[in-house]
Amino acid sequence: MHRRAFVTGTLAALSLGSCRSSAPATPPVAPGDDRFTALAGMCDGLAPIGPDERARRRERAQALMQEHGFSAMFLEPGDSLVYFTGIRWGRSERPMLYLLPARGPGAVIAPAFESRTLRERAGEDLAQHLWQEHESPYERLAGALRAAGVSGGKLGVDPWARQFIVDGARAACEVEIAPATPVLRGCRLIKSTSELALLRRANEATKAALRAVSAHVSEGMSEGELAGLVHAAQSAAGLADTWALVLFGANASFPHGTRGEKRLARGELVLVDAGGALHDYQSDVTRTWPFGPVSSAQARAWQAVHRAQTAALAELRPGRSCEAADAAARAAIAVAGYGNDYGRFTHRLGHGIGLQTHEDPYLVRGNRDLLAPGMTMSDEPGVYLVGELGVRLEDIVAITEGEPEVFGPRAGSIEAPFG
Numbered sequence: 001m002h003r004r005a006f007v008t009g010t011l012a013a014l015s016l017g018s019c020r021s022s023a024p025a026t027p028p029v030a031p032g033d034d035r036f037t038a039l040a041g042m043c044d045g046l047a048p049i050g051p052d053e054r055a056r057r058r059e060r061a062q063a064l065m066q067e068h069g070f071s072a073m074f075l076e077p078g079d080s081l082v083y084f085t086g087i088r089w090g091r092s093e094r095p096m097l098y099l100l101p102a103r104g105p106g107a108v109i110a111p112a113f114e115s116r117t118l119r120e121r122a123g124e125d126l127a128q129h130l131w132q133e134h135e136s137p138y139e140r141l142a143g144a145l146r147a148a149g150v151s152g153g154k155l156g157v158d159p160w161a162r163q164f165i166v167d168g169a170r171a172a173c174e175v176e177i178a179p180a181t182p183v184l185r186g187c188r189l190i191k192s193t194s195e196l197a198l199l200r201r202a203n204e205a206t207k208a209a210l211r212a213v214s215a216h217v218s219e220g221m222s223e224g225e226l227a228g229l230v231h232a233a234q235s236a237a238g239l240a241d242t243w244a245l246v247l248f249g250a251n252a253s254f255p256h257g258t259r260g261e262k263r264l265a266r267g268e269l270v271l272v273d274a275g276g277a278l279h280d281y282q283s284d285v286t287r288t289w290p291f292g293p294v295s296s297a298q299a300r301a302w303q304a305v306h307r308a309q310t311a312a313l314a315e316l317r318p319g320r321s322c323e324a325a326d327a328a329a330r331a332a333i334a335v336a337g338y339g340n341d342y343g344r345f346t347h348r349l350g351h352g353i354g355l356q357t358h359e360d361p362y363l364v365r366g367n368r369d370l371l372a373p374g375m376t377m378s379d380e381p382g383v384y385l386v387g388e389l390g391v392r393l394e395d396i397v398a399i400t401e402g403e404p405e406v407f408g409p410r411a412g413s414i415e416a417p418f419g
Contacts, residue, residue, distance in 0.1 A: 033229070036212055036236035042205045043238025046197055048279035049086070053194060057084050057187055058100060064183045065102040071153030072101040072145060073180040074109075074169065076161045079355040080184055082280060087122050095137040095165055101148040109140045138172035145173060156180030189352070189360055190374035196398055198281035199353065199376055202239060203396045203407035206274055206283040209233035211418040217270060217291055222263050223248055230274050239276030239283065247271045252288070252390030255347055255382060266292035269302075269389050275357060282357045284378055285408070286394035289417035298391075301383045302414040304336035305391045308381035309410075312349055312363075316379065316397055316404040322367040325349055329381040338383050350378035353396055375399045379406075 061084065065073060075081045075098045077089035085106070089096050096114070100106040107127035110118050115130055129144045131137045145155070155175045157166055170177050191199065213229045223246040230244035249268035251258050264270065273286040288305075290298060308329040315325040326349040330341070338344040348364035351357075353376050361369055363377060380394035398405040409419025 033232040033236070035216060035229075036209070036233045039205070039208055039212060039233060039237040041238070042208060043201055043278050046201055046278065047194075049194055049198075051086070053192065054084060054086055058106065060187050061100060061183050062102050064186045065100075065156065065180075068182045069154055070102060070156040070178075070180065070183060071150045071175070072099060072148065073156030073158070073183055074099045074141065074161075075158045076165060078158070078160055079359075080158050080160070080188070083188060083355055085122065085126075087118075089118075089121070091162070095168070097137070097141060097165070099141065099144050099148070101145075101150055104148055107144050107148070109137055109144055111137075136168075136172065138168040141169055142173045145175070150175075154178055156183055158184065185360055188354060190372060191354060191376055191398070192374075195281060195354065196374070196376070198278050199283075199396065199398070200405075200407045202276065202278035202281055202283035203285060205237040205239055205278070206234055206276060206285045207287075207408040207418065209237050209239075210272055210274060210285060210287050213272070214270075214289060214418065217264065219266055219291070220263050223251070223261050226264075226270070226272070230272060234274065234276045239278055242276035243274065245271075245273040247390065248291075250387050250389065252392075253384045253386050253388060255384060255390065255392070264291055267295070268292070269294075269298055269391065271390055271392060273392065273394065280355050282353055282355070284353055284357050284394065284396060286380055286392045287411060287417050288391045288393060290414060294414060297385075298389060299414055300336070301338075301385065301389060301391045304333055304338060305381050305383050305393050306411060306413075307336065308332040308345070309379050309393050309395070312379050312381065313397065313404055313406070316371060316377075316399060318370075318372055318399060318401060320371055322361050322363050322369050322371065323365050325379070326363045326365055329379075333381060333383060344383050344385060345381055346384055347382065350380055350397075352377045371399045373399050373401050 077091050081087055081098055094111045097109040109129045112130035112132050129140045131140045155177050157177055159179045159181055213233045216229055227244040227246045231242045234242040245257055248262045248264045251262045252271040268291055269288055270291055271288045275283040311332040312325040312329040315328045329349050333345045334340045350363035352359045352361045376398045378394050379397050382392035384390045393411050395410055396407045411417045412419050
């Protein structure tokens with residue numbers, strides 16, 4: 001899944017792969033809204049990932065396959081296929097598979113009638129093993145393995161592959177099939193310079209969009225109307241596949257939203273969680289800010305979350321465990337008087353981000369994996385008081401050799417929530 005799927009009546013215009021609300025949504029403001037023309041060009045000047053980098057990724061995958069005892073791996077359409085090949089293809093009942101042996105070039109197994117379309121998207125050099133409608137795609141996969149010189153051994157499969165695909169491959173190929181997780185994780189976990197540049201710019205653009213939108217918040221507007229502004233601003237900044245979760249007041253005590261849409265009243269907190277894509281790389285930013293005078297309870301909750309985010313940042317260093325940052329944030333929330341464990345900080349601290357909004361590594365108790373330079377993740381503590389308020393602050397962070405890099409400005413205070 002590329003981005004969050006929320007159960008909410010205020011999440012407008014989600015892209016494919018996310019769940020849509022069952023409640024009616026307010027149509028988003030047109031992306032050409034002239035209130036956000038100053039954001040134009042923010043995402044210009046960065047190229048998508050090119051064929052040379054994708055070739056290096058495949059070479060890295062082959063080295064990891066050899067290291068972990070895989071003779072080959074195969075992928076269904078999805079983020080990993082895009083990562084290694086740039087091929088975008090929809091999933092259906094007709095399997096289209098990409099096979100990468102541990103040595104030698106890759107190949108695709110595809111429906112014969114899609115051959116020309118596939119060549120348009122993949123080029124002329126990628127070998128095709130085609131199956132007619134009455135034939136078995138899995139027998140073609142077995143033939144592709146033989147053509148690549150693979151006999152026996154362990155065949156890796158993308159953990160996101162559908163079960164009927166795995167069952168068909170297992171029956172036809174006479175090889176052990178195992179998740180290719182160590183290969184995929186070993187490639188995708190550490191971001192390249194190009195990937196970091198795209199993630200940095202995407203998150204800077206979303207932060208600029210939220211700052212711009214905050215100037216147009218008005219009393220009585222609906223959550224859906226504000227979500228429309230967030231879509232328009234992110235689109236104006238150059239992001240694609242934008243999404244927005246907007247929650248006012250007590251509705252924000254539901255971390256991922258509620259079906260009951262609210263209109264904004266003075267004295268409430270506004271929580272916006274939003275993102276989009278730049279050449280497939282994702283942004284994910286949350287800001288909480290007041291509309292009108294703040295109460296002492298609102299200010300106290302906001303400050304506790306900010307301190308928790310800062311405490312977590314101090315743990316985001318090479319060689320430290322993923323769970324350490326979660327523990328630091330949770331301890332800060334407890335010291336502020338909001339309870340231990342998951343009482344009012346009800347979710348993990350963070351998730352990795354790249355081609356997917358949620359991917360490895362996860363900052364959560366029990367994850368003892370060690371952080372390393374090039375990893376990217378969210379730092380997003382929250383406090384949720386049922387029936388009263390919700391506060392969450394979220395920034396995307398890159399692990400470096402020293403202090404972590406936060407993509408774009410952090411929130412400074414409740415009076416300066418955009419830095």
